[in-house]
Amino acid sequence: MSNQRFLAPALLALLLISGVSLAIGPVALNPANLFEFSSADAAVFWQLRLPRVALAALCGALLALTGAATQTLFRNPLADPSLIGVSAGAALATVSFVVLGAGVLASTPLMAAVGLPLASFTGGVLATLLVLRMASRYRGISMTALLLIGLAINAIAGAVIGGLKYVADERALRDASFWLMGRFTDANWWQVGLLAVVLLVTLVMLQQSAEKLNLWLLGAEQAQLLGVDINATRWLLILCASVGVGVVVAFAGLIGFVGLMVPHLVRIWGGPDNRRLLPQSALVGAVLMVLADALSRYLISPSELPVGILTALAGGPFFLLIIHLRYTETGHA
Amino acid sequence: MLEASNIQIPERISLAQFRANAGQLHVILGSNGSGKSSLLGALAGLIELPEAEVKLGGEDLQQLSAESRAARMAVLTQRQSLDFDFEVADVIRMGLHPLQLDESEAQARFSQVVEALDLAGLLTRRYPTLSRGEAQRTQIARVLMQRRAKVGGAILLDEPLTALDLRHQHTVMQYAEQMKAEGHVLVMVLHDLDIAAQFGDSFTLLEHGAVVGSGDQSVLQPELLSRVFEIEIERKVDEEGRLQFRAVTIND
Numbered sequence: 125m126s127n128q129r130f131l132a133p134a135l136l137a138l139l140l141i142s143g144v145s146l147a148i149g150p151v152a153l154n155p156a157n158l159f160e161f162s163s164a165d166a167a168v169f170w171q172l173r174l175p176r177v178a179l180a181a182l183c184g185a186l187l188a189l190t191g192a193a194t195q196t197l198f199r200n201p202l203a204d205p206s207l208i209g210v211s212a213g214a215a216l217a218t219v220s221f222v223v224l225g226a227g228v229l230a231s232t233p234l235m236a237a238v239g240l241p242l243a244s245f246t247g248g249v250l251a252t253l254l255v256l257r258m259a260s261r262y263r264g265i266s267m268t269a270l271l272l273i274g275l276a277i278n279a280i281a282g283a284v285i286g287g288l289k290y291v292a293d294e295r296a297l298r299d300a301s302f303w304l305m306g307r308f309t310d311a312n313w314w315q316v317g318l319l320a321v322v323l324l325v326t327l328v329m330l331q332q333s334a335e336k337l338n339l340w341l342l343g344a345e346q347a348q349l350l351g352v353d354i355n356a357t358r359w360l361l362i363l364c365a366s367v368g369v370g371v372v373v374a375f376a377g378l379i380g381f382v383g384l385m386v387p388h389l390v391r392i393w394g395g396p397d398n399r400r401l402l403p404q405s406a407l408v409g410a411v412l413m414v415l416a417d418a419l420s421r422y423l424i425s426p427s428e429l430p431v432g433i434l435t436a437l438a439g440g441p442f443f444l445l446i447i448h449l450r451y452t453e454t455g456h457a
Numbered sequence: 458m459l460e461a462s463n464i465q466i467p468e469r470i471s472l473a474q475f476r477a478n479a480g481q482l483h484v485i486l487g488s489n490g491s492g493k494s495s496l497l498g499a500l501a502g503l504i505e506l507p508e509a510e511v512k513l514g515g516e517d518l519q520q521l522s523a524e525s526r527a528a529r530m531a532v533l534t535q536r537q538s539l540d541f542d543f544e545v546a547d548v549i550r551m552g553l554h555p556l557q558l559d560e561s562e563a564q565a566r567f568s569q570v571v572e573a574l575d576l577a578g579l580l581t582r583r584y585p586t587l588s589r590g591e592a593q594r595t596q597i598a599r600v601l602m603q604r605r606a607k608v609g610g611a612i613l614l615d616e617p618l619t620a621l622d623l624r625h626q627h628t629v630m631q632y633a634e635q636m637k638a639e640g641h642v643l644v645m646v647l648h649d650l651d652i653a654a655q656f657g658d659s660f661t662l663l664e665h666g667a668v669v670g671s672g673d674q675s676v677l678q679p680e681l682l683s684r685v686f687e688i689e690i691e692r693k694v695d696e697e698g699r700l701q702f703r704a705v706t707i708n709d
Contacts, residue, residue: 201541339551341541345503345534350603351527351555396541 127403130394134407138181141411145177145418150426176311177414180431182319183308183372184382184413185406186326190368191383192390192405193330196337196398197361198267201391202447204384205369207274208362212281213251214244214373219285219300223292240303241315241374248370251277256362306379306432308417315375322371326364327406333360334398341396379432381439382409388446459483459611459642461500461511470495470666477659479514479609482633482643484653487663488686493646494535496663497615500644501532513642514609527555530611531603535619537596539584545595546580552602562606570598573632575625589620597629601636608640615646630656650682650690654700674700 147153149168157165187205194205206212221229221243229239255277259270285304289297302309330337336357339347344354372379386409387401394400413431416438420429461475470492477483485493498504500511502518511518518526531552539548549570553563571577574594579587587595597617604610618626630652637643637658647653653660654677662670664685670676677700682690689705 199538199540335554338543338547339554341543342539342548342551343536345536348503348523349501349527349530349532349534350551351522351524353523391542395547396543397547 127400130400130404130407134404134411138407138411138414141414141418142177142181145180145414145421146173148418148421148425149173172311175313175316176308177417178316179311179319179375180308180413180417181410182316182323183376183379184386184409184411184416186319186323186368186372186409187379187382187413188386188405188409189323189326189330189402190365190372191385191409192387192398192401193326193361193365193368194383195387196340197358197365198271199341199343201388201396202384203271205365206278206380207271208365209251209255209274209277209281210248210366210369211373211378212278213254214248214370215304215378216251216281216284217247218244218303218373218377219288222300222303223288223296226296244374245370248373249366251281252362252366252370302430303377304432305430306377306435307430308376309428310375319371319375322368323406326368327403329360330364330402331399333357334402337361337398338396377430377432379413379435381435381443382413385435385439385442386412388442458515459500459511459513459644461509464496464499464506464509466492466495466499466504466506466666468666470499470663472496472666472668475500475661477611477642477644479642480637480640481658482637482645482656483659483661484657485644485646485661485663486648486650486653486682486685491663491685492666493663494615495666496661497532497613497644497646498534500611501530501534501613502526503532503534513611524555527603528557529605530613531600531605532613533596533600533615533617535615537592542583542585544580545576545582545584545587545591548584548595549576549580549598549602552599555603556606558606566602570601570632573628573635574598574601575628590622590625593617593620594625594629601632604636604639604641609642611642611644612636613644616648617645618647618649618652626652650677650702651700653677654702677702 146169151168153165153169157163158169160166190205194207195201195203197203198207218240221240229236255270255273258273259266289300292300336352339350339352340354340357342350347357348354387405390401390404390408394404416431416434420431420434423429458479459477462473464470464472464475475496485496487493495504499506499509502511513529518530550567558566571580574597576594576598579591579595584592584595597614600614601612604612617629621629633643633656654674657674659673660671660676661668662676662681662685669685670681677692679690679692682702691703691705693701693703695701
């Protein structure tokens with residue numbers, strides 16, 4: 125399906141689901157009050173619900189887009205952004221901060237606002253750099269080494285996080301657990317603004333190289349022989365994936381399976397051409413994440429489920445189905 | 458003309474001079490591990506060799522960007538993989554990327570390649586579902602789409618006939634004749650001596666990374682071939698004057 129034909133229905137779906145999502149919450153809002161800016165309804169709508177829905181949409185779009193970029197990077201439709209270590213590093217940094225640095229976080233209002241996202245983003249980028257450094261060899265980067273080192277870093281970070289949770293007090297444990305399960309509870313407008321900029325820049329950069337990314341899928345040698353600057357392409361993909369996932373993780377915690385699932389879904393009806401896959405994945409990711417967030421608040425209202433639980437619940441079985449279909453169709457996954 | 462000199466890769470290949478003419482097919486022969494693919498990789502610029510010189514039509518290829526190089530030289534390597542569900546037609550069209558062809562030229566080239574390599578029935582098939590031979594023909598088609606827009610390009614094919622049935626081996630070689638006629642330099646690594654002798658104009662024989670023979674058909678002597686391939690090889694000339702080779706096994 126062409127991008128033009130896809131855009132209108134996808135945007136419509138996004139608006140509809142966002143509209144429904146905005147109506148969900150512990151207090152029923154009166155639409156007539158929304159522009160009475162002094163009313164409590166307006167405060168709930170403009171300061172809580174709208175940034176939250178916007179954050180969910182942006183996170184979904186970025187996760188799906190970076191998922192597509194990671195699958196291209198590894199030339200493997202089953203690859204996930206966590207493979208380059210970014211989520212493991214972010215998780216480790218955040219949990220360390222929550223468990224060991226509670227005093228620092230509470231020290232100044234600025235620290236309370238940006239301390240955790242900043243630590244998370246820094247941890248994610250540092251872990252990615254570490255993975256890349258270790259995977260670098262004399263000529264470029266070995267993709268197999270990247271994959272294996274990413275797995276190892278994930279395992280190590282997981283173990284340290286486990287240890288930290290073991291020594292954490294009850295409150296820190298609860299905070300860390302919620303963060304690790306992904307949530308949009310702390311959404312605010314500066315997060316929305318920053319994510320919007322990152323999404324736009326990432327999408328434009330990847331989309332401009334979309335045709336080269338298709339050639340990259342033939343293998344590094346073939347891409348080079350077709351005139352693609354393979355180092356520039358590799359770094360573009362790594363940069364977009366690590367920064368994109370880094371900012372999402374910083375604001376919303378770990379939300380699994382969206383990056384894996386959405387590009388897969390889009391490929392099923394739209395094929396693997398990156399010129400269509402990238403923008404369409406971003407849109408579908410936004411729609412699905414807004415939907416997941418709405419469900420997470422609706423299912424056990426007035427309480428709410430961490431959204432990462434929902435995406436994993438839907439994504440796990442979906443992933444198994446994809447593997448099953450690939451094995452039965454082509455004999456390889 | 459494709460010329461190279463001073464190609465040295467320790468433990469793999471050592472070659473002082475290489476030369477393949479435009480409008481001709483140059484065949485590289487040798488046993489497994491003799492350095493054929495390394496030679497092709499060096500010519501293609503996949504292996505960086507600062508000491509070496511590779512020129513196409515007098516133009517130093519090492520001075521060119523990957524993109525300009527790709528517009529002059531189309532290369533099929535042995536390793537091909539694509540795990541994404543691109544249709545065969547999309548894969549073939551990827552070869553057009555480095556070229557600046559207008560729509561009608563591109564379409565004409567596409568139709569010609571598809572017909573010549575008998576791919577019309579496969580165009581909407583998804584690449585990962587192809588058999589090895591079908592995938593190989595698709596990749597050859599992609600590489601031939603990439604041939605230089607004007608005469609004097611180079612086309613390098615590493616074992617293009619691998620996994621192809623007899624008919625399609627000949628389909629590929631017939632089309633190669635056409636590429637020669639267009640004025641391109643053709644270089645192939647081949648294992649089938651009969652096909653090599655039938656279609657090749659000049660030859661390089663490699664043994665343990667060194668050139669042990671080069672020149673026209675007269676270089677294909679049974680003694681030399683037996684040494685290069687480490688098995689006794691007989692040579693016959695059939696009624697039509699074509700060379701035929703046969704390995705002599707112990708059971709004979």
